[in-house]
Amino acid sequence: DVKVTQSSRYLVKRTGExxxxxxxxxxxxxxxxxxxxxxxLGLRLIYFSYDVKMKEKGDIPEGYSVSREKKERFSLILESASxxxxxxxxxxxTAGPYNEQFFGPGTRLTVL
Amino acid sequence: AQSVTQPDIHITVSEGASLELRCNYSYGATPYLFWYVQSPGQGLQLLLKYFSGDTLVQGIKGFEAEFKRSQSSFNLRKPSVHWSDAAEYFCASGYFGNEKLTFGTGTRLTIIP
Structure with a gap:
């Protein structure tokens, strides 16, 4: 089975962090x-990466950046949280050419 | 551009009753279509998918969906719901050669005893 893990389930940060x-x-x-x-609003795509160091903006990239230095790891960065x-x-x-996507459990981020 | 419409924001169904969740897609060619389920606090789990061939597809947990090209629809059905089916359901579409999916806004399903 595909396993997708996310670093935190819940995260609380302050504005500007x-x-x-x-x-x-x-x-x-x-x-x-x-x-x-x-x-x-459903799910909105922020960024996607199709290979190491390769990325493409999604529908709502403003305020976010991403990093993919290794194939298995994809990081989302909020430069100054709001x-x-x-x-x-x-x-x-994505598992393969038929676009089925496997999801991680999610991170609920609260910015105070 | 693709779009996916789930016209029902929230549906309430009695346990044991039948269920149909609606999904309409907008795309010129035949899309790939998916239904995902999200239980509270969880990520999305794939219920079923349609790529080509038989327009009635079977999924996990007793769900099925029917692709109707003439109506641009891919409605999800279950003959008898269980309390554990309470969740949010998302329809999504994609097309060959494009790894991105377009998701609908979701339908929240509540089950009453």
Whole structure:
């Protein structure tokens, strides 16, 4: 079974802090994704990476950056956290050419 | 651009009753279609998927979905719901050669005794 783990289930940060969310997958998948999930808005793609050091902006990249130095690890970075970034963050990875995505358990981030 | 519409934000169903969750997609060619379920505090789990072939697909936990090209729909069904089916359900679409998926806004399912 594919396993996708996220570094924290719950995180509380202060406005202006730099925040790192980490995602690790154990199945050697090429593609990894970061989404944020908000009530009534569903899942919105922040960034996706299709290879080591390769990335592509999603629908809402503003205020976020990403890093993929190793194939199994994809980090989401909030350079200066703001209260409007309080949300659930989900990482996913693609199994193959048919786009089925496997999700981690999510990180609920609160920015005070 | 692709879009996925789930017109029902919240549905309440009695335990043992049948269920249908609606999903409409917008894309010119045949999309890949998925239904995911999210239990409270959890990530998303794949229920079923459609790529091609038989338009009625079976998934886990007794769910099925039917692809109807003429209606641009991919509705999720279950003949008899259980209390453990209470969750949020997401429909998603993609297409060959594009690793990204487009998700609907979700339908929250409540089960009453």
């Amino acid at each position: 730099k925040v790192f969310l980490e995602c690790v997958q154990d199945m050697d998948h090429e593609n990894m994704f970061w989404y944020r999930q908000d009530p009534g 209260t409007n970034q309080t949300s659930m963050y989900l990482c996913a990875t």
